[in-house]
Amino acid sequence: MERVARRGAWPPIYVLFVGVLIFTIAPLAIVIVNSFNASSYSLWPPQGFSTKWYSIVLNYQPFRDGFRISVLLGLGATAVSLIVGSMAAFALVRYRVPGRNLIQTAYFAPLTVPRVAIGFALFSIFIATQSQLYGTLPGLIVAHTMLVLPFVTTIFVANLGAINPVYEEAAQDLGASGLRVFWSITLPQMRTGFAVAALLAFMTSFDELETSIFLVRPEINTLPISMFFYLEQQQTPALAALSTLLIGLALLLVLIALPLLLHGGWTRLIPVGGNRS
């Protein structure tokens, strides 16, 4: 073991590794640095220090509205997908459902279809059925639920598969109703699954752009869409200030979730495993 470990220590690979770390962090670092750039032109090196872009961006109405919509949308899509996904996973793991493998494969279908195509397809069906879903928050929640459901369901299937049903059966034998068993016995054991699924669902929804862009009206643009249109027009450091705030928010969320993730064996729950069946 020792020998292999030492033989594996081939110096260039560490240089490359540090290079990859720098490559990974560089675009985020430059955004943070540029958010304090006094000049409207994002040139390097920055022309003086200023925090004015933060006040500008915090008072820029499209971003304020976009942030509100994106948070509502993220919360809505997370709530719906967690409920729908945990129900499906419970049926798939705890009952003998005929064609279980087929159903599980079908759940992955939205992942294989390009998001632009999903957006256009949903747009056309929202319009064709006159469902009033186009350009509304509920319509966006439906779309995002569709996009995150594959992840969420898989996480819950893995989660439930690792929970021994012996406690559920004991509670049932002692006379607890099915709902009571689920609420008091199963649910508390699914904590990690819920945390990982919620984090992933919210992050995905909050950053989603390629499907949403087909489903919004200008008055309900999500934050990524407002940012995209802004960036197509101009590149002032205002966008850097907003990005810095969002990076901070994302890091905060992860730091809050980190203790739970480190203890919960989260890597086993992420739906990109090495083996394929």
Next chain:
Amino acid sequence: MSVGARPRRRFESKRRARVGAALPLLLLAPSGLVMLLFAAALVLLLSYTFRPYTSIVIEPVWTLETWKHFLTSSFYWSVVIETVKLASIVTVATVLLAYPTAWVLVQIQNRALSVACYIVLFSPLLVSVVVRSYGWLLLLGDHGFVNALLVRLPWIHSPIRLVFNFTGVTIALIHILLPFAVFPLLSVLRQLPSNVREAAADLGAAPWQVFLKVSLPLSMPGVVTGAQIVFTLAVSAWVTAVLLGGGRVLVLAELVYENISNLDWPLGAVESFVLLVTALIALTIFGRLNRAIYAGREA
């Protein structure tokens, strides 16, 4: 797609199986509805590909005109080729970078250092694609950070064009997709049995032989899975291509958006399906590759 890295016990409840079939069906109903909407939307989209282009009203006439228009035009084929070329280059480069990265990452013994590296490597996933593309615009622009360094070199006199072209889109896509390639590699490399490598080393294999003959073949499933995910995402990437391509890199997803903005729904629908078929072909090829690897191992 299986879920975790290591094989897990799956607890089956035999007792519950006797309960009527109504409850599991009820539990599956909401997700079934979502899937139904997904399927219905795709079928409707497919039907649009056989409709004539009449801006807003979809006429109840069937036609193959749009498909013919797309498939016989050298312009559309060049876009398909450009899209596949971009995705292929990005996939190869991303996997080549991801492999050594994952290799070092699983070797780090210090827990704090390892957590820090994980956070750095996976933090871009938490940040919007718009923000990351913007970061690359700042870095690679004519008066950006990279060019500010480059023009100091004695043999470079004017800034090098790194954005609003193929190079810029490629670099940004590699950055955006790198974590998706690292992740499956991590789970494979973590399971790499050290005793096989030791045995090879004890039998006199040089380190590079151990790697080429033992470690690399054993980790191939991770390479293929990573490549599969990266290619599928790269072939349909739209935001990055628009922002860093600046209109000069035309990919299929961009055409879809443009045609729908111009209200040419049938053409947009055809392009959506060409994109979908491209992604499915890639998925099938990578899936076959993985099965071939496992079959070769069992033989």
